[in-house]
Amino acid sequence: xxxxxxxxxxxxxxxxxxxxxxxxxxxxxxxxxxxxxxxxxxxxxxxxxxxxxxxxxxxxxxxxxxxxxxxxxxxxxxxxxxxxxxxxxxxxxxxxxxxxxxxxxxxxxxxxxxxxxxxxxxxxxxxxxxxxxxxxxxxxxxxxxxxxxxxxxxxxxxxxxxxxxxxxxxxxxxxxxxxxxxxxxxxxxxxxxxxxxxxxxxxxxxxxxxxxxxxxxxxxxxxxxxxxxxxxxxxxxxxxxxxxxxxxxxxxxxxxxxxxxxxxxxxxxxxxxxxxxxxxxxxxxxxxxxxxxxxxxxxxxxxxxxxxxxxxxxxxxxxxxxxxxxxxxxxxxxxxxxxxxxxxxxxxxxxxxxxxxxxxxxxxxxxxxxxxxxxxxxxxxxxxxxxxxxxxxxxxxxxxxxxxxxxxxxxxxxxxxxxxxxxxxxxxxxxxxxxxxxxxxxxxxxxxxxxxxxxxxxxxxxxxxxxxxxxxxxxxxxxxxxxxxxxxxxxxxxxxxxxxxxxxxxxxxxxxxxxxxxxxxxxxxxxxxxxxxxxxxxxxxxxxxxxxxxxxxxxxxxxxxxxxxxxxxxxxxxxxxxxxx
Amino acid sequence: xxxxxxxxxxxxxxxxxxxxxxxxxxxxxxxxxxxxxxxxxxxxxxxxxxxxxxxxxxxxxxxxxxxxxxxxxxxxxxxxxxxxxxxxxxxxxxxxxxxxxxxxxxxxxxxxxxxxxxxxxxxxxxxxxxxxxxxxxxxxxxxxxxxxxxxxxxxxxxxxx
Numbered sequence: 001x002x003x004x005x006x007x008x009x010x011x012x013x014x015x016x017x018x019x020x021x022x023x024x025x026x027x028x029x030x031x032x033x034x035x036x037x038x039x040x041x042x043x044x045x046x047x048x049x050x051x052x053x054x055x056x057x058x059x060x061x062x063x064x065x066x067x068x069x070x071x072x073x074x075x076x077x078x079x080x081x082x083x084x085x086x087x088x089x090x091x092x093x094x095x096x097x098x099x100x101x102x103x104x105x106x107x108x109x110x111x112x113x114x115x116x117x118x119x120x121x122x123x124x125x126x127x128x129x130x131x132x133x134x135x136x137x138x139x140x141x142x143x144x145x146x147x148x149x150x151x152x153x154x155x156x157x158x159x160x161x162x163x164x165x166x167x168x169x170x171x172x173x174x175x176x177x178x179x180x181x182x183x184x185x186x187x188x189x190x191x192x193x194x195x196x197x198x199x200x201x202x203x204x205x206x207x208x209x210x211x212x213x214x215x216x217x218x219x220x221x222x223x224x225x226x227x228x229x230x231x232x233x234x235x236x237x238x239x240x241x242x243x244x245x246x247x248x249x250x251x252x253x254x255x256x257x258x259x260x261x262x263x264x265x266x267x268x269x270x271x272x273x274x275x276x277x278x279x280x281x282x283x284x285x286x287x288x289x290x291x292x293x294x295x296x297x298x299x300x301x302x303x304x305x306x307x308x309x310x311x312x313x314x315x316x317x318x319x320x321x322x323x324x325x326x327x328x329x330x331x332x333x334x335x336x337x338x339x340x341x342x343x344x345x346x347x348x349x350x351x352x353x354x355x356x357x358x359x360x361x362x363x364x365x366x367x368x369x370x371x372x373x374x375x376x377x378x379x380x381x382x383x384x385x386x387x388x389x390x391x392x393x394x395x396x397x398x399x400x401x402x403x404x405x406x407x408x409x410x411x412x413x414x415x416x417x418x419x420x421x422x423x424x425x426x427x428x429x430x431x432x433x434x435x436x437x438x439x440x441x442x443x444x445x446x447x448x449x450x451x452x453x454x455x456x457x458x459x460x461x462x463x464x465x466x467x468x469x470x471x472x473x474x475x476x477x478x479x480x481x482x483x484x485x486x487x488x489x490x491x492x493x494x495x496x497x498x499x500x501x502x503x504x505x506x507x508x509x510x511x512x513x514x515x516x517x518x519x520x521x522x523x524x525x526x527x528x529x530x531x532x533x534x535x536x537x538x539x540x541x542x543x544x545x546x547x548x549x550x551x552x553x554x555x556x557x558x559x560x561x562x563x564x565x566x567x568x569x570x571x572x573x574x575x576x577x578x579x580x581x
Numbered sequence: 582x583x584x585x586x587x588x589x590x591x592x593x594x595x596x597x598x599x600x601x602x603x604x605x606x607x608x609x610x611x612x613x614x615x616x617x618x619x620x621x622x623x624x625x626x627x628x629x630x631x632x633x634x635x636x637x638x639x640x641x642x643x644x645x646x647x648x649x650x651x652x653x654x655x656x657x658x659x660x661x662x663x664x665x666x667x668x669x670x671x672x673x674x675x676x677x678x679x680x681x682x683x684x685x686x687x688x689x690x691x692x693x694x695x696x697x698x699x700x701x702x703x704x705x706x707x708x709x710x711x712x713x714x715x716x717x718x719x720x721x722x723x724x725x726x727x728x729x730x731x732x733x734x735x736x737x738x739x740x741x742x
Contacts, residue, residue: 450738454731457612458619461730465620468649479645481637490633570616571609578605 089279092146092154163316166286191340195270
């Protein structure tokens with residue numbers, strides 16, 4: 001660990017290389033690759049966490065001895081969660097220039113900011129209010145200004161023209177709002193993988209990384225997506241070039257006490273970075289099948305390990321880059337169960353929502369265009385608008401790959417002008433109603449809606465039983481001791497009272513929650529059935545008043561039908577709650 | 582009740598399929614049968630109080646209507662059980678649900694007392710105005726059933742998953 005004295009030198013060297021990179025990309029690539037092997041030798045030298053450098057000091061004095069497994073390999077086993085690195089951005093904020101560490105003043109400021117953030121979470125909890133949600137606790141603020149240590153400015157190198165083009169075609173739910181197919185989501189959205197090297201960097205959650213060893217193998221177990229990177233050691237030949245995998249194919253060997261893992265055979269479909277890792281670009285960054293990772297895992301003492309990764313991808317980026325971070329052992333950490341878009345509904349829901357949104361926007365645009373053309377001279381504004389809309393959708397379509405073909409059915413979203421416009425009017429009416437003072441009063445009185453619903457249900461029960469008895473009586477059953485005329489005379493007015501109470505309570509419920517009913521097809525089915533039920537009931541009442549001796553087949557049939565329609569009203573009424581508009 | 586039993590219950594394939602797929606339909610049947618139970622009970626109770634159907638003997642009204650009540654009640658219990666299974670721990674922790682069950686029990690006891698004690702003397706008042714004890718049973722029955730429905734509806738507003 002005598003390299004410790006070379007700290008400033010390590011800071012200088014990459015600067016020289018970066019200049020070379022601009023002048024001669026190919027040469028720089030070779031230099032980079034060599035550097036990727038040499039640079040890890042400085043591991044610990046630029047180790048930036050105060051605890052880690054302290055540990056390194058400690059090591060220097062006490063000669064910490066690397067423990068070994070029963071079969072003689074350096075023992076790296078344990079739980080190495082990277083949650084403590086959450087505040088370290090992948091790319092360095094520009095203001096720190098080429099500085100790898102905060103000044104004591106900056107560090108104090110960062111810690112203050114982290115404390116303020118933790119306090120905001122705490123306040124949310126004590127006030128029983130969910131705002132940001134307690135996603136991450138910034139308990140640590142390491143002195144490191146970025147994970148990227150090379151290039152020395154801490155920024156990802158520029159992308160090649162091809163890389164830019166490939167990146168532009170990638171979607172993710174972080175950088176877009178409209179989705180037409182599975183291809184509009186990145187691999188992590190789809191619960192496949194966070195890819196490499198992104199999987200090795202801190203994230204707002206599921207930061208667990210566990211290292212397990214067996215003779216000839218190392219397993220790097222990841223909490224996120226529960227991926228296990230199985231790394232064969234020694235002379236096992238590389239996987240055949242034609243075999244491509246999301247996480248590539250890894251081979252490891254020991255360099256002294258350090259585990260060096262080289263990974264190739266990537267399928268080139270995952271993003272190189274992941275936006276939620278602090279300091280990552282918002283847009284996905286393409287990887288190619290030529291990407292190569294060299295990772296180095298080296299323990300510095302019982303509780304610390306320096307992780308270094310160099311990412312080379314000549315197809316997508318003009319130079320390689322290296323990130324380094326001190327990992328900290330925490331064997332009390334346990335992996336959470338990993339679950340991702342349960343029931344496989346999320347992707348479909350995104351796409352369905354986008355279609356609905358597009359249809360709605362098209363309807364609004366169309367209405368505006370009609371309005372404009374009614375006012376203005378013909379052939380002016382709307383035509384231009386249409387053209388630009390077409391242009392946009394054509395661009396959109398060209399961005400899809402083969403995967404898109406099965407799912408993207410934009411035609412289904414094409415608006416049907418008339419019914420759409422009616423719906424728009426209903427939507428605006430429902431919004432207006434919802435905003436009225438009367439509606440607001442009902443909405444904000446906590447017991448009002450449940451209370452009105454209970455009255456509605458009690459009236460419904462009574463009306464239902466009365467209708468049942470009228471129907472039974474017409475069919476010659478039920479309370480047959482009483483003349484059907486007398487029974488109708490008692491029951492029909494009572495049903496009228498129930499119906500009025502139902503209409504009043506129902507109207508109040510509509511006023512309170514118009515968006516639940518007014519745009520809901522179930523509501524209209526219920527109302528249509530109600531008209532039918534009233535008609536049938538009145539017809540039965542008419543029959544009952546005439547006091548026929550024996551019911552005819554038609555009368556019995558209508559009596560049965562009448563009860564079925566009342567039953568249908570109840571079912572439709574209940575389904576209003578389940579039919580989301 | 583032990584939560585392990587409740588957890589086992591809501592994990593059974595039947596409970597899961599209700600929770601995931603059949604709940605709206607089961608609930609609709611529950612509402613229909615509930616309407617039938619409560620509606621017919623209200624008609625019998627108002628006769629018992631002496632408000633309606635006074636030209637018909639009480640025993641005739643109850644004889645003609647209560648079979649509908651019992652069949653519907655059976656279906657209600659069945660659908661209610663299915664709904665309970667779908668989220669057993671949620672219902673068990675739910676105060677309105679507990680109150681509803683207590684009220685249901687009280688309604689049952691009220692009915693039992695009426696059947697076993699008050700109803701014995703039915704011959705004396707069958708065609709006319711029932712005695713105050715019988716009328717009280719009618720009022721209590723209406724009140725308790727309104728409570729059952731009210732708290733039943735309330736479950737839906739506060740139940741947790």
